[in-house]
Amino acid sequence: xxxxxxxxxxxxxxxxxxxxxxxxxxxxxxxxxxxxxxxxxxxxxxxxxxxxxxxxxxxxxxxxxxxxxxxxxxxxxxxxxxxxxxxxxxxxxxxxxxxxxxxxxxxxxxxxxxxxxxxxxxxxxxxxxxxxxxxxxxxxxxxxxxxxxxxxxxxxxxxxxxxxxxxxxxxxxxxxxxxxxxxxxxxxxxxxxxxxxxxxxxxxxxxxxxxxxxxxxxxxxxxxxxxxxxxxxxxxxxxxxxxxxxxxxxxxxxxxxxxxxxxxxxxxxxxxxxxxxxxxxxxxxxxxxxxxx
Numbered sequence: 001x002x003x004x005x006x007x008x009x010x011x012x013x014x015x016x017x018x019x020x021x022x023x024x025x026x027x028x029x030x031x032x033x034x035x036x037x038x039x040x041x042x043x044x045x046x047x048x049x050x051x052x053x054x055x056x057x058x059x060x061x062x063x064x065x066x067x068x069x070x071x072x073x074x075x076x077x078x079x080x081x082x083x084x085x086x087x088x089x090x091x092x093x094x095x096x097x098x099x100x101x102x103x104x105x106x107x108x109x110x111x112x113x114x115x116x117x118x119x120x121x122x123x124x125x126x127x128x129x130x131x132x133x134x135x136x137x138x139x140x141x142x143x144x145x146x147x148x149x150x151x152x153x154x155x156x157x158x159x160x161x162x163x164x165x166x167x168x169x170x171x172x173x174x175x176x177x178x179x180x181x182x183x184x185x186x187x188x189x190x191x192x193x194x195x196x197x198x199x200x201x202x203x204x205x206x207x208x209x210x211x212x213x214x215x216x217x218x219x220x221x222x223x224x225x226x227x228x229x230x231x232x233x234x235x236x237x238x239x240x241x242x243x244x245x246x247x248x249x250x251x252x253x254x255x256x257x258x259x260x261x262x263x264x265x266x267x268x269x270x271x272x273x274x275x276x277x278x279x280x281x282x283x284x285x286x287x288x289x290x291x292x293x
Contacts, residue, residue: 005057006033006258008177008250010243013063013134013141017042019195023050024247028255031218034227035251038235038244044141051149051172056165058261058268060177060254062246063138064127065153066279068114071103071128081156081277082147089144093137097130116278121286124178146174154267155274175257175268175282179249182283185221186214193242200240208237208245215252222256222283257282 010022020040027034041047066081067088078084091099104112113126130136146153150160152170163171183192192207194200212233218225226248228236236245260269274280 005055006251006254007057007059008247008254009059009061010247011061011063011138011142013137015042015044021047022243022247024251026251028258032225032227033252033255035232035248048145051145051151056171058173058254058258060175060250060282062177062179062250063142064135065143065156065176066116066277067127068116069275069277071114072277074103079277084277085143085147088140096136096140100128100130100136117275118280118284122178122181122281122284124281155270156276156279176279177250177253178281179246182220182249182253183211186211195241212236222252224252224255226252253283
């Protein structure tokens with residue numbers, strides 16, 4: 001693949017052969033997002049090595065890139081993003097769990113967790129949540145690898161100043177994504193996936209088919225149409241865990257961001273006034289509506 005590659009990533013904080021990190025690679029042309037290939041990485045080391053490759057890409061990754069400002073200030077952690085993330089990386093998962101559990105225990109019922117400004121309009125889990133889903137561990141596993149690789153995170157981190165193209169643009173750009181946001185626009189609260197085989201029902205199969213069909217017809221506010229081969233479509237339908245479909249949903253969000261960038265938006269569609277400690281989920285607007293293409 002040549003030029004700037006688009007990718008979507010379904011991330012795991014404990015990748016394995018059974019539950020790998022999935023990368024969906026694609027290209028955008030005339031409002032169509034073509035899925036080129038899927039790649040599976042079975043360890044964090046493999047993911048770290050992939051990030052270090054001398055490629056050009058814009059990627060949307062399903063993991064949080066920051067912690068709630070309220071949490072960081074309460075814990076007296078650094079309020080500058082990179083310093084905060086480097087401190088966070090020094091903690092063990094047990095220390096994270098105990099620290100966050102103590103924070104929650106001191107708060108009233110109904111307000112245990114601190115939230116980022118992006119969480120409510122996105123409908124996403126608070127990035128300090130350590131169970132169901134363990135997004136705090138995903139942040140802990142993933143963001144330090146972006147830092148080590150010198151990847152640019154728009155609005156948060158400039159990345160390696162030497163890793164730029166002929167136009168002075170960063171070669172590797174990572175954006176925080178949330179596939180559930182795009183999925184809910186199509187299937188509402190219907191579940192389309194489960195890791196539990198007993199819950200991999202015909203109803204979830206139908207929801208995956210409906211979601212894929214809507215993406216192929218461009219029936220979302222992103223205004224992009226997904227182009228799949230018959231084999232690719234079958235693979236997305238047949239993956240009852242939904243992991244490959246989530247990677248493709250992230251790919252579609254990356255394509256929207258790249259389209260905005262191509263139109264002159266240096267921030268890839270992120271709000272200009274986003275909190276530089278918390279970050280922001282791409283394609284989310286402050287009023288909860290998904291921005292138009």
